[in-house]
Amino acid sequence: MRDHETTTETPMQPHSSLSGLRVIDASRVLGGPYCGQILADHGADVIKLEPPAGDETRGWGPPFRDGAASYFHGLNRNKRGISVDLSQEAGRELLLELLADADVFIENFKTGTLERWGLGTDELQARFPRLIHARVSGFGADGPMGGLPGYDAAIQAVCGIMSVNGEAGGTPLRAGLPVVDMVTGLNAALGICMALHERNGSGKGQFVETTLYDCGVSLLHPHLPNYYMSGKVAQPTGNAHPNICPYDTYATGSDPIFLAVGNNRQFVKLCQTVGAPEIADDPRFASNADRLAHAAALKKALEKEMSAHDGETLAQTLIRAGVPCGAVRSIDQVVDDPHTRHREMVVDIGAYRGTGSPVKLSRTPVRYHSAPPRFAQHTAEVLTERGIDPERFRSVLPGLSDSRTTEEV
Numbered sequence: 001m002r003d004h005e006t007t008t009e010t011p012m013q014p015h016s017s018l019s020g021l022r023v024i025d026a027s028r029v030l031g032g033p034y035c036g037q038i039l040a041d042h043g044a045d046v047i048k049l050e051p052p053a054g055d056e057t058r059g060w061g062p063p064f065r066d067g068a069a070s071y072f073h074g075l076n077r078n079k080r081g082i083s084v085d086l087s088q089e090a091g092r093e094l095l096l097e098l099l100a101d102a103d104v105f106i107e108n109f110k111t112g113t114l115e116r117w118g119l120g121t122d123e124l125q126a127r128f129p130r131l132i133h134a135r136v137s138g139f140g141a142d143g144p145m146g147g148l149p150g151y152d153a154a155i156q157a158v159c160g161i162m163s164v165n166g167e168a169g170g171t172p173l174r175a176g177l178p179v180v181d182m183v184t185g186l187n188a189a190l191g192i193c194m195a196l197h198e199r200n201g202s203g204k205g206q207f208v209e210t211t212l213y214d215c216g217v218s219l220l221h222p223h224l225p226n227y228y229m230s231g232k233v234a235q236p237t238g239n240a241h242p243n244i245c246p247y248d249t250y251a252t253g254s255d256p257i258f259l260a261v262g263n264n265r266q267f268v269k270l271c272q273t274v275g276a277p278e279i280a281d282d283p284r285f286a287s288n289a290d291r292l293a294h295a296a297a298l299k300k301a302l303e304k305e306m307s308a309h310d311g312e313t314l315a316q317t318l319i320r321a322g323v324p325c326g327a328v329r330s331i332d333q334v335v336d337d338p339h340t341r342h343r344e345m346v347v348d349i350g351a352y353r354g355t356g357s358p359v360k361l362s363r364t365p366v367r368y369h370s371a372p373p374r375f376a377q378h379t380a381e382v383l384t385e386r387g388i389d390p391e392r393f394r395s396v397l398p399g400l401s402d403s404r405t406t407e408e409v
Helices: 031-041 089-099 121-127 152-158 179-202 212-218 223-230 264-273 288-293 295-306 311-320 331-336 338-342 379-385 390-396
Strands: 022-025 045-050 079-083 104-107 132-137 207-211 247-250 257-260 325-327 346-349 352-355
Touching (some): 022 031, 022 089, 031 045, 031 104, 031 132, 031 179, 089 121, 089 390, 104 179, 132 179, 152 179, 152 212, 179 207, 179 212, 247 295, 257 311, 264 311, 288 295, 311 325, 331 338, 379 390
Parallel strands (some): 022 045, 022 104, 045 079, 132 207
Antiparallel strands (some): 247 257, 346 352
């Protein structure tokens, strides 16, 4: 076992915060599956229900392992996998049987699909009054863009995120990670937990909706507050911050570092540490507003002094002196950092390696017990434990024969 390897556990975690919670995760791609993984990491029994063709992220590679791309592996840990053909009436009948003892139903079907099948929100709530029905969609079901499809990068464009990302004077760029999808998954998990808490008092479930569009707009801080107050439309500023200075990438004698100085005390300490306390006494740099107005001059002055320093060493010295900053590092350096391992942000389960949960609970810690499921791996297991004869639904259960042998990693 590697020094950071997580011990294999059983699927049901008696000491996790969401133990006993039953979730049917019929979502695909990123936002919904990430939501499901959050719940699964904290003890929920999450059944990932895939269509006959599988979640499309299984093919979003290379790299691949066990027939599935890394993209799929990053979003579906701790789940059990089944496949049901919901386009057939028998498949929809099976879904209803699975929902009979479920607490949460996560889906991101194209708007109108469930309604066309007679499984819309009203129908589900009438049949299962305690069910939390969570939907992730691009734009919601109604409004001028209701029902339209959405993927992360396109939402970054239409929500204005790209317009504020990129070098000053350059063309708009998407953020280098699917931030909208990830935040939508987080908000979906948050909404589910809110609805579950409310259900404790009312005994009733409800519909939880998160859209990529809403979540994309919600990320526009501080650009929207700035616009509300000033009327000025934000433009790309590179690594510099529109409201704070010094808050940018700065050259050193070796690799660059990023400074994130938020108050005068930190600024004084920065100037003292780089060996130029007189910079803090310059009236042009007396306050954050002054520094912002003279950002170019301040950057020139700081980089002149920082050219005598090694970047990594300077970053360590500054942060230990109370100045928020960091060396600009690559992905492999992050993975190898001892603090990453100390925070248990790298998870190993057999041959599987994934990224740990950022949510740390003291009494009911996160548990990692199984790698992402092979396609339809647990179909027979899940149905049998619910008293459903798999043979009864064989025509809508692709991969059923493969699922009879269950090997948890």
